[in-house]
Amino acid sequence: MLYPTTLESKLGFDTIREYLKESCISSLGQDYVGKIRFTDNVQLIDKLLRQTTEFKQIVQYETDFPSSNYIDIRPHLSRVRVEGMALTEAEFFDIKLALRTIQECLRFLSKREEDNTFPFLRELAGPIAVNKSLADAIERVIDDRGNVKDSASPELASIRRRIISEQANLRKRLDGILRQARQNGWIPDDLNLTIRGGRLVIPIAAEHKRKIKGFVHDESQTGQTVFLEPAEVFDSNNEIRELEYEERREIYRILLALTDQIRPHLEDLRKAVNFLAQIDFIRAKAKLALQLDAVMPKLSERPLVDWTTARHPLLHLSFQKQGKTVVPLSVRLDEKSRILIISGPNAGGKSVALKTIGLIQYMLQCGLLVPMADYSEMGIFQNLFIDIGDEQSLENDLSTYSSHLTAMKQFVIGANKRTLFLIDEFGTGTEPGLGGAIAESILEDLNKSGAYGVINTHYTNLKVFADKTAGLINGAMRFDGEHLEPLYQLEIGRPGSSFAFEIAQKIGLPKGIIDRAKEKLGSQQVNFEKLLKELDIERRVFSEKNLEIGINQRKLAQQLAEYTALKTRLDNEQKKLLNDAKQKAKALVQEANQRIESTIREIKENKAERETTRQVRQELERFDKKELMPEVLVSDKPAPVEEEFETDNGAITAGSYVRISGQSAAIGQVLSIRGKDAEVRIGDLKSNVKLNRLEKVSRKVFKDATDVRDDRPRSQGVDMNEKMQNFSFNLDIRGKRGEEALGEVDRFVDDALMLGYPELRIVHGKGDGILRTLIRNHLRGYKQVGRMEDEHADRGGAGVTIVKMK
Structure with a gap:
């Protein structure tokens, strides 16, 4: 059921x-456009929408689909029903072109x-068929200019040859x-x-017309020229x-x-013409859908409005x-929230939102694609009631408010769980207190009926x-409370302010x-409007902040x-x-140990002969300088020089400190x-x-000898290898006392200098x-520190110091 009868014009359909x-x-x-009707048959709506969706693809991507000669031959077919009636050449030409288009569509x-x-x-x-013999017969008789062909019959061909001669x-x-x-x-x-x-006649000057014997058929407008047929022809x-x-009689006979x-x-031809009409109609719907960027949403047999980015078609x-x-408009009405109460300032878009919902729902249930996101879901309603605009009538003695109440009576009587109603400016037209009370009672009744609806108020x-x-x-229709400008966006979940005082002030x-006016209104209402305004402003601010946070995230x-x-790559390279380094250090240490053991063995075997011992020791020192230092030692300290040690003349016992005679490095x-x-x-x-x-x-x-030896390549190589495995270029000293933090920094820098790290990070x-x-x-x-700087702001800023080594 539709209410009122002027629903289509009110919605703009x-x-x-x-x-x-x-x-x-x-x-x-x-x-067919004139036959469009509102329906709640889900299967029919689905079929109509899918036909249009398929034709959208044809219009967009198929260039060989016939797009001409959609001729209405129904009047010609009506004349054929009369026995003894013969169609004209022009009428047969129309039938020929229409049948050709139908055949191309079917093909x-x-x-x-x-x-x-x-x-x-x-x-x-599927059920459309054009009799091939009939189409061929018309093709044989009628040429591509709409005339009967010479070959239509032997008699016609003979007559036309004689005429030409x-x-x-x-x-x-x-x-x-x-x-x-x-x-x-x-x-x-x-x-x-x-x-x-x-x-055939000869044009001749009027004064000479009697000089040629013949018959005058006509003369020019001035009378100076006459058209004469000579007697001899x-x-x-x-x-x-x-x-x-004779030719005309033969043509009539052929056409009859x-x-x-x-x-x-005739019956098959009528079906074929009807198919052609449907194709033309569906093509028109597809072309309109392309103009509107319209789609086929998901259909639901139950009443439902779940639309995303819907746009008013007109x-x-x-x-x-x-x-x-x-x-665009996004709105959802379901079993839990069936009736939407839209509030907000005048000229804020409430009426447009209402008409958008009504027109799009009506279009869908008339089999038209609708402008919204294709993942939207649309339900099917049995009744569509609207109360939009002023329906006052002098003839029926109806005021604006009376017309609204008349509509409300129809709504309350006819509303059920499959009804969608749309009411603009609910309850207006009378004293606000009374109008608001009546409107609330009507709304309560509509809610009990289980109907779905949208109301502006x-x-x-x-x-x-x-x-x-x-x-x-x-x-609420969103409104820029700072600049007092409408945003035309529907926000569901909270009421809107009318911004009456703000607009009046602007x-x-x-x-x-x-x-x-504020004093007369009372503090409660003023505070309510003020709260709505502040909520709107805060929501906009938080929306901008959320957007900014999203971008930053x-x-x-x-x-x-x-x-x-980057860290994964660096870790892999570091490993x-x-x-x-570990493999090289291990190999060098093994070789150094072998050299030392060999040196000790030779000393034993040569029984500490002084000259032989000195030569072996020098060879070992040359190996130290040549092999170990370039590969393992990472230090700018000079190589230790050989020193002469003072001996202690006391007896050697367990725990005594000794050196091998003639070897300054062999102290233990x-x-x-x-x-x-x-x-x-x-x-x-x-x-x-x-x-x-x-x-x-x-x-x-x-002790002195041990300190020196600690700086030598062999033992330093082992220490460095262990430190390299455990060292991190990042030091976190947050929460530590100054003295404790400085101690950790010293150890951190010493290890970094030893391992050759060019850049350190201290948190x-x-x-x-x-x-x-x-x-x-x-x-x-x-002196090894080149410069210091803050870390990048995104990675700690002034809370982190980057240390660049020389």
Whole structure:
């Protein structure tokens, strides 16, 4: 059920019909446009929408689909029903062209059967058939200019040959007479033979008309020229005329026979023409859908409104011409929130939103694609009721408010769970207090009926009622409270302010009037409107902040991904370098140990001969300088020089500090004594040495020698390898005391210098900047430190110090 009867014009669907008619090729499709009707048959709606969707693809991508000669031949077929009636050549020509178009459409669709495209259009074409023998018969008789062919019958061909022959003879004779008349000066040189009354005649000056015997058929408007048929060609013209009569009789006979041949196929031809009309109509719907960027949403048999980015069709077409875009509408009405109460300022877009919902729903249930996102879902309603605009009538003695109440009576009586109602300016037209109370009672009744609907209102009591009542939900047309400009965006979930005072202030109404109005209204209502305004402003601010946060989060995610990839690559490279260094260090240490063991063995075997011992020691030192230092030692300290140590004359016992005679580097500690042999630990090595080859040294000499040896390549290589495995270029000292932090920084920098790191990162936090200042002042005392700077703002800024080494 639709209410009122003027629903189409109120929603603007009559304009949609006009657009469709303009898109039709012929009156065939236009007739179907006039037959569009609202329906709640889901299967029919689905089929109509799918047909249009398929034709959208044809219009966009298929250039070989026929697009001409959609001729309405229904009047011709009606004449065929009359026995003894013969169609004219022009009528047969129309039928020929229409049948050719129908055959091309059927041929196009049949080719698509293999790849199973356009199934709904192929289903439409399924029962359509054009009798091939009938089409061939028409093709044999009617040529491509709409005339009967010479080959239509042997008699016609003979008659036309004779006509041509007689006309040639006649023209030859008249040319001779015309030439003679020119020579005599009776006819101007620029005049030629012409036809009057179907007969060839000569144009001749009026004063010379009696000089040639014949019959005058006509004269010019001035009377200075007459058109004369010479007497000697009377018989020839008569002969041609008689042949033309014979030709017309033969043509009529042929056309009558062809008409009789068509008569048995009238029903199939009517179906074929109807198919052509449907194709024209569906094409028009597809072309309109392309203009609207319309789609087929998901259909639901239950009542539902779940739309995303819906646009008012007529507004979209109008804005398209102006190069503007329509602000889209997103709305959802379901079983929990069936009735939407839209509030907001005047000229804020409430009425447009209401008409958008009504027109789009009506279009869908008329089988038209709709402008919205294709993942939207649309339900099917049985009833569509609207109350939009002023329906006052002098004839029926109806005021504006009376007309609204009349509509509300129909709504309350007819509303059910499959009803969609739309009400603009609910309850207006009478005293606001009374109108608001009546409107709330009607709304309560409509809610109990289970109907779905959208209502525009300014009444506060309806906003409060919607907030407290199940099945109802508030909505607001967004408004820029700072600049007092409408945004035309629907926000569901909260009521909107009318911004009456703000708009009055912007227009320039005196401040005193506005203040008095606020006093008269009462603090409760003013506070309510103020709260709505503040909520709108806060929502806009938080929306902008959320957008900014979203952008920053995306940037952070991208930088994190880049950092992770870079760190992974650096870690892999570091592991590779460490593994290579570890292998080299291990090989060098093994070789050094072998050299030391070999040296000790040679010393033993040569029984500490001084010259041999010195040569072996020098060879070992050369190996140290040549092999170990370039590969392992990372230090700018000079190579240690050989020193002379002071000996201690005391007896050698367990725990004494000793050196091997003649070897300044071989200083160690006696672990135990067994007879004439002593077990000595030299660095990381243990060895048995004869007591007479050992010299006792003081603890100070041992300590100095041990410090020097710690800087030597062999033992340093082992320490460096371990440090390289455990070292990180990032030091976090947040929360530590100054003295403790400086100690960690010193160890950190020493390790970095030893391992050769060019850049370090110290995390100290921002705070008051005390720890940062302390650390940076301390680092300036290192001559190896080149410069210091803050980390990038995205990675810690002033809370992190980057140390660049020289």
